[in-house]
Amino acid sequence: MVGRERLAPLWSLGLVAVALGAPFAIESSYWQGVMAAIAIWSIAAVSLAQAVNWMMRLSLMTPALMGLGAYAAAIAQVEHGWSFLPAAGIAALAAMVCAALVGLVAFRSSHWGFSIITFAANLILVNLSISLDDITHGPGGYAGIPPVQLFGRSLESGRSLYFLALAILAIQLCALWAWRRSVAGRSARIVGEDPQLAQALGIPCYSLQVCVFAALAAPVGIAGALYGSFRGVVSPELLGFTRIVDILAMVMIGGTKLLFGPILGAIAVTSLPEWLRFLGPSRDGVFGLVLILIVVLAAPRWRWRVSTLMGARS
Amino acid sequence: MLEARQLTRRFGGLTAVDHVDFTLERGQILGLIGPNGAGKSTLVNLVTGFDRPDEGSVILDGHVLHGASPARRARLGLSRTFQRPRLIANVTVEQLLTGAAWIVGSPRWFVQSRPAAAAVERVLGQLALVSLRDAQVQELSSPSLRLVQIAMAVLTGCRYLMLDEPVAGLSAQDTERVGALVRSLAASGTGVLLIEHNVGFVRTLAERVLVVDRGRSIAHGPTADVLASRAVVDAYLGTETAPCH
Numbered sequence: 001m002v003g004r005e006r007l008a009p010l011w012s013l014g015l016v017a018v019a020l021g022a023p024f025a026i027e028s029s030y031w032q033g034v035m036a037a038i039a040i041w042s043i044a045a046v047s048l049a050q051a052v053n054w055m056m057r058l059s060l061m062t063p064a065l066m067g068l069g070a071y072a073a074a075i076a077q078v079e080h081g082w083s084f085l086p087a088a089g090i091a092a093l094a095a096m097v098c099a100a101l102v103g104l105v106a107f108r109s110s111h112w113g114f115s116i117i118t119f120a121a122n123l124i125l126v127n128l129s130i131s132l133d134d135i136t137h138g139p140g141g142y143a144g145i146p147p148v149q150l151f152g153r154s155l156e157s158g159r160s161l162y163f164l165a166l167a168i169l170a171i172q173l174c175a176l177w178a179w180r181r182s183v184a185g186r187s188a189r190i191v192g193e194d195p196q197l198a199q200a201l202g203i204p205c206y207s208l209q210v211c212v213f214a215a216l217a218a219p220v221g222i223a224g225a226l227y228g229s230f231r232g233v234v235s236p237e238l239l240g241f242t243r244i245v246d247i248l249a250m251v252m253i254g255g256t257k258l259l260f261g262p263i264l265g266a267i268a269v270t271s272l273p274e275w276l277r278f279l280g281p282s283r284d285g286v287f288g289l290v291l292i293l294i295v296v297l298a299a300p301r302w303r304w305r306v307s308t309l310m311g312a313r314s
Numbered sequence: 315m316l317e318a319r320q321l322t323r324r325f326g327g328l329t330a331v332d333h334v335d336f337t338l339e340r341g342q343i344l345g346l347i348g349p350n351g352a353g354k355s356t357l358v359n360l361v362t363g364f365d366r367p368d369e370g371s372v373i374l375d376g377h378v379l380h381g382a383s384p385a386r387r388a389r390l391g392l393s394r395t396f397q398r399p400r401l402i403a404n405v406t407v408e409q410l411l412t413g414a415a416w417i418v419g420s421p422r423w424f425v426q427s428r429p430a431a432a433a434v435e436r437v438l439g440q441l442a443l444v445s446l447r448d449a450q451v452q453e454l455s456s457p458s459l460r461l462v463q464i465a466m467a468v469l470t471g472c473r474y475l476m477l478d479e480p481v482a483g484l485s486a487q488d489t490e491r492v493g494a495l496v497r498s499l500a501a502s503g504t505g506v507l508l509i510e511h512n513v514g515f516v517r518t519l520a521e522r523v524l525v526v527d528r529g530r531s532i533a534h535g536p537t538a539d540v541l542a543s544r545a546v547v548d549a550y551l552g553t554e555t556a557p558c559h
Contacts, residue, residue, distance in 0.1 A: 183412055183413065183426050183430075184424070185413075186405070189413060193403065196364070197400040199363075199388065200362065200384055200388060200393055200395070200470075201469075201470050202385050202387075202388030202470050203413075
């Protein structure tokens with residue numbers, strides 16, 4: 001155990017080097033775009049994994065929070081002429097408020113109830129994104145989102161967006177790392193593992209859970225804003241059911257124990273379909289099969305195994 | 315003063331706690347004994363808010379705690395331990411105690427307040443847990459785990475503490491340490507309710523004892539008198555010879 005923990009800084013350094021070097025090693029702008037997508041999805045997946053790890057609750061509304069952030073940022077940029085950073089702030093705020101409102105209801109119920117309520121909230125938001133076409137421009141999506149303007153530069157290439165997403169991911173990881181060591185983080189850990197014990201200790205379980213859930217939504221909203229700028233358009237499809245499946249797969253592959261685990265999941269889920277493109281129409285089926293193999297064969301042996309998500313506790 | 319007035323809890327046809335009264339002053343140690351299934355743990359659940367009484371009320375320093383959550387009661391100064399030690403995986407003893415000390419002083423979100431840090435150090439010393447400070451909680455032996463549970467409850471800074479079988483399975487030395495801690499808590503003004511099967515342990519610590527049997531309070535008074543009374547010997551101890559648990 002100790003040896004592994006000592007190796008952790010080395011591991012992290014290696015990962016950072018790979019993350020920074022990769023877009024220079026890969027020339028294809030197409031693959032640089034894929035890398036940007038991986039970084040964006042990593043932000044959302046890391047948040048979801050931490051919510052599972054801290055609260056032992058599985059939220060199924062991550063795509064809705066991301067979509068909400070994307071729409072909020074799009075409207076701020078297109079209709080109000082805001083630049084990217086304040087628009088991303090609005091995206092974070094929108095996602096936090098939404099998560100807090102849903103959390104106020106969902107944390108009143110059991111673990112299963114929590115998943116079902118968040119899933120229902122996701123359905124409602126998908127529906128709103130289609131039907132409120134004055135605001136969201138309906139099923140066709142909200143188009144015309146300008147590229148990110150940062151410090152007087154326009155980040156149009158996949159590579160530059162990748163670095164922006166990577167910077168945000170890095171800030172998120174540092175914040176989560178600090179949170180794990182904070183007093184409130186340790187109290188939250190007790191709340192997640194044993195709510196009765198937490199109650200006996202006077203820890204305000206419910207409000208702490210709602211706060212943590214809302215705070216974890218902020219990066220998801222920002223990921224949505226990045227996604228909108230990356231694609232230039234946000235459509236209700238971003239909030240849809242397939243996205244829930246994708247993001248769950250990322251968390252299952254990466255596990256919830258290690259902070260960076262879901263990043264590996266995001267790499268697998270985002271890039272596998274690209275690698276499998278040569279298969280033509282049977283691609284999705286093969287992708288599903290590969291996912292099953294990864295989860296069944298590899299996950300139980302990995303240190304970042306999916307234990308918390310699959311119910312098995314070490 | 316913590317006061318339970320006519321507390322009653324029924325489960326279907328069974329009356330688990332039947333109109334039980336008791337008072338606990340600050341600085342006092344009250345023993346709660348009775349055979350298995352007598353309703354001791356249910357009584358503690360009612361007092362600490364983990365269960366709702368069908369009748370009766372709990373009064374904490376003059377305030378009637380009507381329907382207050384366990385967390386609210388803990389913040390008002392009423393904490394407890396559980397009979398079965400609770401396990402939190404993948405944290406060290408010190409980390410766990412830091413989290414438990416959340417409400418000591420004013421809650422701090424990030425860096426532990428100085429009084430909280432000092433309280434953690436003090437309780438680690440009192441329960442001889444200093445050497446286990448960096449041990450993973452899931453790797454502790456069950457006696458150590460029990461001590462950690464007690465340490466967590468003490469760290470709430472409560473004025474009234476319910477200890478549910480704190481020395482079950484502990485060595486003589488650890489029992490001694492828990493006893494010393496209970497005494498020092500009482501000396502510093504904490505009222506302690508001690509639920510124990512170990513009558514010897516209760517005899518050495520408690521000034522007063524409450525005996526329950528089948529949900530009813532059958533004796534309540536100074537320890538020596540109660541433990542000598544006929545009704546208690548018959549209901550709980552079974553024989554007239556020296557009791558063992």
